[in-house]
Amino acid sequence: MIDVINLRKNFGDKEVLKGVDLKVEKGDRVVVIGPSGSGKSTFLRCLNCMEDPNGGQIIFNGVDIADMSVDINLHRRKMGMVFQHFNLFNNKTVIDNIMLAPVTVALQDRKKALRRNFFLKLFKAKALKEGKVSLSLVADKNVIKQLARENAEKLLKRIGLEDKAEVYPSTLSGGQKQRVAIVRSLAMNPDVILFDEPTSALDPEMVGEVLDLMKQLAKEGMTMVIVTHEMGFAREVATKVVFIDEGVIKEIAPPEEFFSNPKDARLKEFLSKVL
Amino acid sequence: MGNFSAKVNKFNDIFVNQNGYVTVLNGLKNTLLIAVIGLLIGFVIGTLIATVRVLPKYKRLPRVLNGICSFYVALFRGTPIVAQLLVFYYVLFPLIGVRMTGVQVALLVFGLNSGAYVSEIMRSGIQSVDPGQMEGGRSVGLSFKTTMLMIVIPQAIKNILPTLGNEFISLIKETSVVSFVGALDLYMAFNYIGSNSYEFMVPYLVMAIIYIILVLLISLGIKLMERSLKKSDRRN
Ligand SMILES: Nc1ncnc2c1ncn2[C@@H]1O[C@H](COP(=O)(O)OP(=O)(O)OP(=O)(O)O)[C@@H](O)[C@H]1O
Ligand SMILES: [Mg+2]
Numbered sequence: 001m002i003d004v005i006n007l008r009k010n011f012g013d014k015e016v017l018k019g020v021d022l023k024v025e026k027g028d029r030v031v032v033i034g035p036s037g038s039g040k041s042t043f044l045r046c047l048n049c050m051e052d053p054n055g056g057q058i059i060f061n062g063v064d065i066a067d068m069s070v071d072i073n074l075h076r077r078k079m080g081m082v083f084q085h086f087n088l089f090n091n092k093t094v095i096d097n098i099m100l101a102p103v104t105v106a107l108q109d110r111k112k113a114l115r116r117n118f119f120l121k122l123f124k125a126k127a128l129k130e131g132k133v134s135l136s137l138v139a140d141k142n143v144i145k146q147l148a149r150e151n152a153e154k155l156l157k158r159i160g161l162e163d164k165a166e167v168y169p170s171t172l173s174g175g176q177k178q179r180v181a182i183v184r185s186l187a188m189n190p191d192v193i194l195f196d197e198p199t200s201a202l203d204p205e206m207v208g209e210v211l212d213l214m215k216q217l218a219k220e221g222m223t224m225v226i227v228t229h230e231m232g233f234a235r236e237v238a239t240k241v242v243f244i245d246e247g248v249i250k251e252i253a254p255p256e257e258f259f260s261n262p263k264d265a266r267l268k269e270f271l272s273k274v275l
Numbered sequence: 276m277g278n279f280s281a282k283v284n285k286f287n288d289i290f291v292n293q294n295g296y297v298t299v300l301n302g303l304k305n306t307l308l309i310a311v312i313g314l315l316i317g318f319v320i321g322t323l324i325a326t327v328r329v330l331p332k333y334k335r336l337p338r339v340l341n342g343i344c345s346f347y348v349a350l351f352r353g354t355p356i357v358a359q360l361l362v363f364y365y366v367l368f369p370l371i372g373v374r375m376t377g378v379q380v381a382l383l384v385f386g387l388n389s390g391a392y393v394s395e396i397m398r399s400g401i402q403s404v405d406p407g408q409m410e411g412g413r414s415v416g417l418s419f420k421t422t423m424l425m426i427v428i429p430q431a432i433k434n435i436l437p438t439l440g441n442e443f444i445s446l447i448k449e450t451s452v453v454s455f456v457g458a459l460d461l462y463m464a465f466n467y468i469g470s471n472s473y474e475f476m477v478p479y480l481v482m483a484i485i486y487i488i489l490v491l492l493i494s495l496g497i498k499l500m501e502r503s504l505k506k507s508d509r510r511n
Contacts, residue, residue, distance in 0.1 A: 050410060077416035087411030091429045100425065101415035108421075181411075188415055 001026045001061065001192060001223055002047060008055035009039075009046055016042045018247035019056070024192065024225060029218050031234040031255075032227045034244035035270060040227045043244060044196050047225065048072075048079045061191065077105060080185025080193035084201050086177040088169040094180055095165040098152040098187045099145075105188075106144045113138050148187075155183040159213060175206030179213055192223040199230060231274060235259055243267045279476075286468065286477040295468045302464030303485070309381045309453060309460070310446040314393075316386025317442070321393025324348065326423060328394070329401050344394070351391035357452045359384050364456040377458035381450070389446055396438050400431035433504050440497035444490050461485060 002024040009017040016039040024030055034040050045051040047058060049065055049072050058066045065075045089097050113136035120128055120135060127133045156162045159179040161172075169177055178198055185193055198214070199207040211233050218224065218237045228234065234241055234255060241258040243251040243266075250264040259275075262268050289295040324344045330337040351359065364380045375383075404427050412422030432439075451462040459467075465482040469475035 048414065050413065073413075073416050073418050075416075076414060081410075081414035083407060083410065083414075085405075085407055087405075087407035087414070089408065089411060089426050090405075091426065091433070101412075101417055104421060104425070105416055185415065 001028075002225075003059040004047070004056070005059070006056040007043070007046055007053055007058065007066075009042055009051060009053050016247055017046065017053075020244070020247075020249055022242065022249065022252070024223065026191075026223055027221050028223055028225075028239045029237050030225045030240045030242060031238040032225065032242045032244055033229070033231070033234065033270075038245050039247050040244050041196050044081075044194050044225060044227050047194055048076050048081055050081070077101075077188050078191045080188060080190035082178070082181050082185055082193060082195045082198050084197040086169070086174075086181045086201075088177055088181055088184070090169060093166050093168055094161065094172070095149070095152050095156065097169065097180060098155060098184045099148045101184075102148040102151070102187050103145055106139070106148070107141065110138055110141070110144065152183075152187060155186060156180075159183055173206060174202045175209045178202065178206075178210045182210070182213055182217075186217075192225065193217070195224065195226040195228070197227055197229065199228065229274070231259070243270070245270070282474055282477045285472050285474050286481070289468050289472050293471075295464075295471075298459070298467055299461070299464045302459050302461040305378055305381075305453070305459055306447065306450045306461040307489075309378070309385050309450045309458075310443060312382050313385030313389050313446050313450075314439075314443050316382075317389025317391075317393045317446075318439075320386065320390025321395075321397045322428065324390065324394035325397035325401055326428075328398050330419075348391045348394055351388050352395075356384065356388050356449055357455055359388060360452065360456050377453065377456040380456055381453040381458045385446060385450070389442060392442055393439070396435050396442065397428075397431060400435035400438075401427060403434050404430045436501055436504065437497060440493060444493055447489055447493070448486065 002022075004020055004022040004024075007017055007020040008015070020043060022030070032040050032043065042051060046053045046066075049058070052068070053066045056066060057064045060075055060079065063070060063075065065072060088094075089100065092100060117135045117138065120133060124133055128135070153162065153165065156165055159182075161176060161180065164172065164176065164180075169180065172180065182193075182198075195214070199210050202210065207230070211230065214224070214226070214233075215237055226234075226238075236255075238255045240252055241255050242249055243258075243262075243264065245264075245266050251258065251262060251267050259271065262271055286295075290299070324347065327337065327340045327344050330341070332338055332341065360381065363384050364375075364377065368375055368380065408426050408430065409419075409422055412426045413419070417425070450460050453460050454463040454466070461482060465478040466475075469478040472478075
């Protein structure tokens with residue numbers, strides 16, 4: 001699903017990623033760990049080109065999205081991201097946070113379809129009649145909004161926050177915010193979700209509710225790439241654990257092997273500190 | 276004191292009996308028109324410039340646009356507005372053969388001028404919005420433009436509303452120079468009354484009071500608007 005090939009990234013003279021290769025298969029839960037400042041966030045943010053890579057390829061569903069000429073917005077629709085600090089839209093209510101992207105991109109697609117149909121009718125009337133080309137389907141605006149709202153309500157119900165639909169994010173607790181942020185990315189029906197330390201900014205008593213939601217997603221087969229310091233969670237949920245250090249992947253293994261039989265010296269040292 | 280009440284009577288006579296109030300109303304209308312339209316034009320120009328200035332700069336086009344915008348802002352902030360009015364009215368438009376009334380030139384110049392100021396206000400407003408808001412929008416597949424319009428700029432406007440209100444107030448005050456290009460504003464109206472009666476004390480006093488009332492009303496309006504926008508800050 002994602003094929004990272006020789007990914008390199010530097011900030012100024014500072015080389016943060018020095019050639020990272022990783023394959024993420026459909027249904028994988030890849031957990032990324034590593035010391036502070038080792039480039040975990042940078043790696044994750046390169047996956048959806050939130051940071052533009054300086055070299056290498058990121059093949060997502062067959063397209064190299066590191067290539068600056070692709071329309072990255074199109075691919076990001078299928079690649080959700082959950083941030084340490086939630087990044088909910090402060091000027092939108094909870095339900096609008098969830099609905100905004102689905103409605104906006106559907107309306108933009110609708111506009112494009114209308115434009116295409118107009119062009120076809122004007123210049124390709126013959127081809128149309130002969131059935132060589134056909135008009136795009138154009139959904140009704142209200143139907144688009146209604147469907148998005150129903151889906152958002154369903155998602156809110158799933159996390160037990162249906163009574164919070166009309167409030168603003170500032171009134172929510174950290175755990176509630178993060179769960180809304182997760183369903184906001186779910187609303188786009190992504191093929192994969194990237195998590196950057198989703199529980200690091202939370203009070204300890206709220207970590208559980210967020211991890212539980214992520215475990216549910218894992219059980220449903222969602223493909224996930226997760227940067228976290230929660231080793232217990234990694235052991236329980238991961239299909240692969242990745243150790244990033246000094247800008248490269250030092251070790252990659254299934255969790256049992258990774259934690260019980262680490263090979264890299266730096267990883268051994270790291271694990272002895274965090275476990 | 277008897278002297279002063281005689282002056283008041285004189286003012287009254289011109290203001291009420293000789294239709295001085297019509298002139299004042301016209302002046303007030305122009306003052307408000309120039310300030311309001313100026314701010315609206317300035318808001319649109321300022322938002323566009325501010326957006327260009329926060330654009331990522333690794334491509335050529337944004338860099339060129341940025342240069343143009345910097346020049347524009349330096350030009351309009353670096354010269355007195357009187358000079359801008361005079362140049363547009365007596366130099367630029369005659370040169371290109373366009374005829375415009377003083378009020379029209381004032382509308383345009385105040386718009387262009389406040390665009391330069393609003394762009395700086397808006398830029399700091401945009402920069403005060405958490406970068407995470409842009410990332411949140413981009414991460415769900417919204418474009419830079421869409422995220423800017425729907426998420427960042429609304430929050431920026433909320434942050435800068437008091438400053439924008441102050442810009443409006445200073446526009447109101449600065450309109451008093453439009454008489455340089457023959458536009459009738461509040462100052463010009465009272466000046467006219469004063470000239471007719473050879474008595475300026477009361478007309479200018481009333482003028483000052485009207486300016487103060489205008490400014491106080493606007494301040495009140497800003498406060499009310501701020502309060503209604505605070506909704507998304509705490510529990511609704
Ligand atoms: N936008 C940036 N500009 C310059 N340097 C950056 C930028 N982002 C990250 N860095 C640097 O790149 C290095 C890797 O940062 P990164 O955030 O990826 O680390 P991390 O592994 O996520 O660390 P942590 O566990 O603290 O989150 C750090 O040295 C950091 O200072
Ligand atoms: Mg990080």
